[in-house]
Amino acid sequence: MTDLAKTSVRLDVPGEDIVPLSEAVKVWARVAALSFGGPAGQIAVMHRIVVDEKRWVGEHRFLHALNYCMLLPGPEAHQLAIYIGWLLNKTKGGMIAGLLFVLPGFLAIMALSYIYVIFGDVTAIEGLFFGLKCAVLAVVVQAVFRIGGRALKNKVMVAMAAAAFFAIFFLQVPFPLIIVAAGLVGYIGGLTGLPAFKAGGGHKSGSGKILEDRDSVLGEDIPHHARPNLAWSLKTSGALAALWLIPVAALVLTLGWNNVFSKVGLFFSQMAVVTFGGAYAVLAYVAQAAVEHYGWLRPGEMLDGLGMAETTPGPLIMVTQFVGFLAAYRDPGALSALTAATLGAILTTWVTFLPSFLWIFAGAPIEKMRGNAALGGAMSAITAAVVGVILNLAVWFGLHVLFAEVKPVVLGPLMLDVPVLGSLLLPSLVLTLLAAFAIFRLRLSVITVLAISAALGIGWRLSY
Template identity: 25%
Template structure:
């Protein structure tokens, strides 16, 4: 192993297998969504074990926020990259995603097999409502963190929230436009950056190329999820409105109820929220559908992490890059806020579900440390009790 990075990349104090074991454990037990997972990595790897330096962690986090794709998975891939380059990035990423993928496939199998059974419907009746409360709180936390008191970012946030509610889908080019807008207003380039211009003209092109290919269902699933993985910024929740637009509205692969159940499954299982794609894939085309969907979603995020990693050390703090990221993040969080309303209209069907959703919000407001799976379990029990009484 030779390092060109000088003293910063001294010999790591851990083996690659120790890191892989850590990622497997985090993927199996890491509940609480992207922000929580990113927090666990800092606590365990930077503070407790001192495997990763604070500077490397911060760089990884900034890159993960900049690049599209699921935040926590990308940070995991980057932390693998820090000392063990491509091999470390690949194994760390796989180890992080695999446990929850296997769980989602098992749940998908159970759902297809028993989905018609009253108890399964009853569980999801409660859980679906609680999920709305959880997403609403996550959206609030993300809003405070990434939009704050910034008027320009608030404007972008509100526009995207409204667009999402009205169109019930996520419009990828609006994200890019928001990034460019903030970049031009906050840190206008003194000379037209060839690199930036090239990158920005390529992105919509790639989107339209992907859109025109047609084929078997598996090919369609692969193309759609690759787009989802490539265009979703910020937290894993940002993929929800995007998926809704494609899976339900456009392709009619799932109905509303199945989609809300899929989001619920993502909340119940540990690891990245994005893994809901495995469940959706399973409902569309069995095990092969699940594998294609998960693979297609994660490949862009993996490439977006390892390809820029070496350059990011040099250019990541440029004001232009920071402004671009701020714009895209505000847009993504706005879309999440809008999607809360879209999905709530679907899964809050009566008074009990409304109460469960509101109760979830109140619990999360009162008990900051409360873990989401605990709420999901309570909601599932409530569903089992209430659903038979009402239906």
Template identity: 25%
Template sequence: MEENKNIVSYSLKDLVLYFLKLGTIGFGGPVALVGYMHRDLVDKYKWISEDDYREGMALSQLAPGPLAAQMSIYLGYVHYKFVGATLVGLAFVLPSFLMVLALGFAYAEFGGFPAMQAIFYGVGAAVIGIITLSSYKLTTKSIGSDKLLWGIFVVLAVFTFLLEEENMWLIIASGVLVWFMKAPPNFMMAKSFRMIVPPLLLSLPLVDTDNNRLWQITLFFTKAGAFVFGSGLAIVPFLYGGTVKEYQWLTEQQFLDAVAVAMITPGPVVITVGFIGYLAAGIWGACAAAAATFLPCYIFTVLPAPYFKKFGKHPAIKAFVDGVTAAAIGAIAGSVMVIGKRTLVDIPTILIALSTGIVLFKFKKIQEPIIIIAMAAVGLLLKLVLNF
């Protein structure tokens, strides 16, 4: 009986091909992607047990990193350890990376053309509607009725909106506050404490020791990869503060267009970093940004994986993550308001954003890429045909 439990009913090649396909045609964002994984790998093919899937979900929510990418890495690790995690993670991310690379090239070459500007006029406003609705769903699902978490959410939302930047230390402090309030620490519990220390270390302020842009991109996006908790949207305020405000690699319109590109491509939403890296420093900038973003995600998935069953449910760790998540969601909400304030500049853009949010809220089966394409057509109509 014990031997049957260890029998693997699929090859590593099977799993890699599955994630290559999912990374190529998997639309709908992180929640949809992990849903596809459960439907196919647990229910349909029965390659992964329900227990293994749930443990992967718990670890993905706990550790920093984009949810869907972490789940793919963890599921690759289940039966094929580090080799499986590495190959599956690459297979899942590579298709969308190549797509955003092609889009980055087209955008850089033709971004000044009236047709391209018209497309992103409609798309940019639609993105505001999409991320507003996503932020609302993320908030209600993650925070619930906890008054402490709501307080943290409001403080971070207001802070981000007023200062137009996110504060990493305030987010980390939120995690520590909830940890101390809900599960007062026993500092002798070294093993549990170790699982919290790495994100803190990667959150240390970035020091500009070199003017080389590739080096700056690598360091900045390493921080970005260590910051994202649960949803790719959590990276939006962080990227905005760094790429637009601090380093000025992108204009505000370019940043919004980068978010739009993430919405119209399959795979993890965080892959927008490849597009941003391309605009900042060409193909090597794209490679540096993507590699630096996903490396922390990989490390924080495979290293704790062997020990997660034993320590993952510790109250201190859960409390810390709850606080960080509430703060990150607050920063997302504040960031949406900042971007919206600058993007919704006339009646058509306001109407496009409102109609996008309403359609996605009412008709839940409609996927974001369809809305994006439709609003791109609206932008073309308004700008090129009606000369609005």
């Protein structure tokens, strides 16, 4: 146990932090810099540093916070950092933890976005993103198996996943409706005590040992600032809601509904409210709207953006920044293309991540939510539905990565995209199969597979 963990912390003193703020800032910067590999990798890094190494919070409290964050729309790893930062250093701690968690990825994807639009026609850059697309397709397929293995524990959950896939792939049902329907079914199932809807799962430390809450700096008690305080919650959440919604309203009032900045602000604000289930579920929703409805970017470009998010630190949902960048770049109005793109990326990031702070501070403290069967049932059902949504994403990506031509087919009430078999892209198929072999058989890390695929893509383009 660290020396800090041995000190006595007065949890009943209103002005006292649980840990020194300067030490917390260093730790959250370190967590942000190491946050590769999607939500699972980010949560594992956070757990290793905050629970195993620093012992600032115990295992049970960490899991409780994680379960709560998984019930919220938006990126759960980002919200978990905000919650633990708030728990340890009050409101300022949550703000710092949340901002640091996003900053490295924001800067990295902004730089890559500039490279993409300025040098995207260079052969080596084309090869880089060609390789990343094929690797990302394999990564998404892996996500279907990984999340499905955890979520589909019984026939009811399998049926919910299948129903979600059918609804979004064949009927074009909007993603938010699928999630709301699944949540309602799961909530009722959990409320009535049906076994199929019992939340399960858990999380061990990287060393395999369980650290009890009493062994941490925070211990088992609730700090003063985390005790019920409706006035604080309303004041803080009200300020955050204003910071989120007033800029969007100002854009609509001054620029009009049809301006690209208004559309970006409104769409990603809506996304922040309805996107449950993690980054891959968000991608399915964003791809459906940004590519097919708004026409902000092409299917292959969506994969390019995901490749950027996969290879940089921070939440995978940072891919939305790339979408906002391209949307404004192609419709700059009176601004220069790069200026508009920069503002579009900033606006997208603002309305995507600021609501995470709102959800945490509006719902904190959450200590009395432990073991809520109805909410657990809702989460189980939503997670099962998300498996179907991610499967749809994998099929959608696969069609556009492996085939040069895809045509829509209508069969009564059903509508689906069908590939033109003669347009099969053999290089894409070969590289995708190699990436899948590396992930599933060789069990290489995602970063390693992305790097190898990018190198192979560059090599193929240069020799083509």
